[in-house]
Amino acid sequence: MWDLQDIDGNGIPELLISSGKTQNDYLYISYYDNGDLRTVANAYAVSQLGEYGVMGLCREEHLLGWKKSFDSLYQTYMARFDSHQFTNEVYGYDPEAPSYGGSTYTFNGTDITEEEYTAGVARYNSKNWVTVGRHYRVGDFSPLMDK
Numbered sequence: 001m002w003d004l005q006d007i008d009g010n011g012i013p014e015l016l017i018s019s020g021k022t023q024n025d026y027l028y029i030s031y032y033d034n035g036d037l038r039t040v041a042n043a044y045a046v047s048q049l050g051e052y053g054v055m056g057l058c059r060e061e062h063l064l065g066w067k068k069s070f071d072s073l074y075q076t077y078m079a080r081f082d083s084h085q086f087t088n089e090v091y092g093y094d095p096e097a098p099s100y101g102g103s104t105y106t107f108n109g110t111d112i113t114e115e116e117y118t119a120g121v122a123r124y125n126s127k128n129w130v131t132v133g134r135h136y137r138v139g140d141f142s143p144l145m146d147k
Contacts, residue, residue: 015029025053
């Protein structure tokens with residue numbers, strides 16, 4: 001499944017390719033550069049973004065976002081997308097982390113307070129997110145016919 005979205009607001013849509021519909025299925029973002037298709041990578045998941053083959057897009061601020069949970073860890077991701085690069089913000093909450101020497105609250109892997117974590121998640125929740133990804137199936141080229 002795939003989608004076309006102008007993530008960075010430059011008037012040229014990026015290609016979003018979904019690997020499926022389960023929690024561990026991600027989106028891969030690609031763009032054309034001088035006739036070559038290039039895949040965007042980010043520092044936290046190489047080129048894997050979102051889950052269930054979708055993620056949020058805040059068009060006004062050129063942000064990508066999603067929440068992810070596994071075992072006792074909860075993470076909130078926001079990534080500013082500019083010039084085909086990401087600036088990541090990852091807020092983590094793991095109530096079991098202290099039992100193995102870790103921190104309950106983190107930002108980009110660094111310890112933070114509960115208040116800082118709560119403020120970061122509130123900032124994420126305040127965005128005007130629209131869901132992107134998985135809008136078209138392979139073989140459906142209808143959105144390209146208008147271009």
